[in-house]
Amino acid sequence: MGADVMGPDEKPRRVRMTPGARRVLEAAERLFYEHGIHAVGVDTIAAEAGVTKKTLYDRFGSKEQIVVEYLAGRDERWRELLAGRLEAAGEGAVARVVAVFEASRAWSARYGAKGCSMINAHAEISDPDHPAYPVITGQKRWMLDLFTALARDVDAAGADRLARTLMLLHEGALVSHGVGVLPDPFGAALDQARELLDA
16 A cells, blocks of 8 residues: 655544554554564454454554554654653753653663664665655654754754764664663663763
8 A cells, every 4th residue: 555755744644543443553563563564464463452354444444554553653652751751851951862862761671672663663664655654764853853952952063963973872772772782772872972962
């Protein structure tokens, strides 16, 4: 199923959540994150959710739309958690950058044992015409924009370079957490980020 190409400020089409749709989405989220998007079929999702395939298609129309809902829902929850952490950090620019890394560590400990769902999904969905593709790339652009805004408060002249470096540290920590080869990738990334910010 193709999709209209969305502009950077457009949002993907979403479906209204009925109780049956919510059960489908909860099952799909568990299955997609644990096994991968391509490995999980609609039969498995319907069986796990306790609904018929007809109900699944009536609510979502396609597996692709379930993927959109899965990723967009995770992104919304992440942004909500991060907003709370940034608010608690106060107005200090350095404290707010630190709060992003600490929020990612908390999120990953609770929801991300296998790494970042957006990065994992991008490994399976590389077609820009897939309706979930803008959700994946949009989330990463949003993170870069966030780091850029925070970096401007630290060093207006070098904000773009600082933001890109913070983004690379952050994304590297997410990937390393999912792979499990470093004992505390967020701590290591945060140490590097603090050195940059102090400099």
